[in-house]
Amino acid sequence: MPAKQSVYKNSARKEYDITDEKRAEYRRISQEARLAKLAAEQGLHDAIHEVNTPKLDPNDLMPQLETNGIRALSLFAGGGGLDLGFDRAGYTHVASYELIPICKDTLKANRPSWAVYGGPDEGDVTLIDWKAYKGKVDLIQGGPPCQPFSIAGEQRGLDDERNMWGEFNRAVNTIKPKAFVAENVLGLMNPKFEGFVQKYILEQLNDYHIVRFEMHAADYGVPQIRRRVFFVGFKTKKAFSKFTIPEPTHDKSSLDNPKNRNVQDLFATEKPKTMGVREALGLPDIGFDSLAPTIRSAFTGKRNTTSVLNSSAGQKAWGDMLIWPNGVQADREKASGFPAKHDHFRLSVSDVGLLQGFPESWKLSGAVYQALGQIGNSVAPPVAYQVAKNVAIALS
Known part of the structure; x- marks a missing residue:
């Protein structure tokens, strides 16, 4: 097996060096959480909050469109953020490829009729002869692993074996x-990667007319601070000229800085307002609401975790909303019966999925940390939907 393939397959199981102090701290936190959870499971705590009924339905952000006849192939499918967005926009699914096995379980559970290839034996894109798909695919969509260009991934770019742009x-x-x-983290817009973008993306795809742009999930009704970069390419200049970058469908101005809400409301547009986290989750009004901090992409991170916390600043943001971002539970009933610190609201997997734009009907397979990994690594489906809609118009 070529070295790059071997490292690619095993990158999710890398060992990371941490100090003895950090290791002891992690053990202490884990022990405290384990005991608290055990007490909750034994019914030693009363439910701190009622089981919530969300107000936001992400399906409303991406109404199902009629079939447009465009055949789409998905690479690096993950938990299905792009796949779901394109599906709702009327595309015909050809196949999905994903290295992580649990993602295949998610995709097949939600779309049993789809052709899904997952795991190191059939989902490894480095091993696929794509000639079999010539003439059978109108569009390829995917998010090559973003760690090489993210701050959390140390921004090693071309030197990171997880870089799959070549594939x-x-x-x-x-x-x-x-x-x-193609979708990736905003870090790819960093000037330090301009040479990489030019040489290893634009020049390698020089048969296509390509536009690059940024999208913020909250501009499309997703209650989260999440900025991503898209590369959209067309074989013909005619289709390229017809494509337009998706315009925001929602107004997030009152949530950009909730403390200035009254002032910002004076400049609000006629677009529907993006909901804050508490409103979206159906939680009581506490006089303050905001967008969720960026949900961490930790599926292949430094350690498996049931936290969505991305930074110390994020901890404060969650705290201001009286929401606990750690120890996410498998469902809302378990979250309700497991008190969090300061009596804050504890999240469930469904809650986190909703904050990423996944509807309740999209079920994520695996343990909690695996479900959160699929959520955090995904494209927000309503964002994918808006791109897919405009691409379909350009190809019509």
């Missing part, structure tokens, strides 16, 4: 679809 390019250049859509 995405290989699929596009072999199949030669009418269009492609």
Whole structure:
């Protein structure tokens, strides 16, 4: 097996060095959490908050469209953020490829009729001969692993063995679809990667007319601070000229800085307002609400975790909303029966999925940390939906 393939397959199981102090702290926190959870399971605590009924339905952010006849192939499918967005926009699913096995379980559970290839034996894109798909695919979409360009991933770029842009390019250049859509973290817009973008993306896909742009999930009704970059390419100049970058569908201005809400309301647009976290989750009004801090992408991170916390600043933001971002539970009933510090609201997997734009009907397979990993690594489906809609118009 080539070295790069071996490292690619095992990157999710890397060992990370931490200090003895940190290790002891993690043990202490884990022990405290384990005992508290055990007490909750034994009914030694009263429920601190009622089981919540969300007010936001992400399906409303991406109404199901009629089939448009465009055949889409998905690479690096993960938990299905892009796949779901394109599906809701009327695309015909051809196949999905994903290295992490549990993601295949998620995709098949939600769309049993889909062709899904997962795990190191069939989901490893480095092993696929894409010639079999020539003439059968109109569009390729995917999010090559973002860790090489994220701050959390140390921004090693080309030197990071998780960089899979070359494989995405290989699929596009072999199949030669009418269009492609690629998504990545905002770090790829950093000037330090301009040379990489030019040499290893734009020049490698020089048969396509490409537009690069940024999208913020909250501009499309998703109650989270989440900015991502998209690369959209078209085989013909005609389709390229017809494509427009999706305009915001929602107004997030009152949530950008909730303390200035009254002032910002004076400049609000006629677009529907993006809900804050508490409103979206159906929690009582406490006089303060805001967007969720960026949900961490920890599926292949430094340690498996049931936390969505991304930074110390995020801890304060969650705290201001009286929400506990650690120890996420499998369902709302378990979250309700497991008191969090300061009597804050404890999140469930469904709550976190909703804050990423996944509807209740999209079930995530695996343990809690695996479900959270799939959520945090995904594209917000309503954002994918808006891109997919405009690409379909351009190809019509």
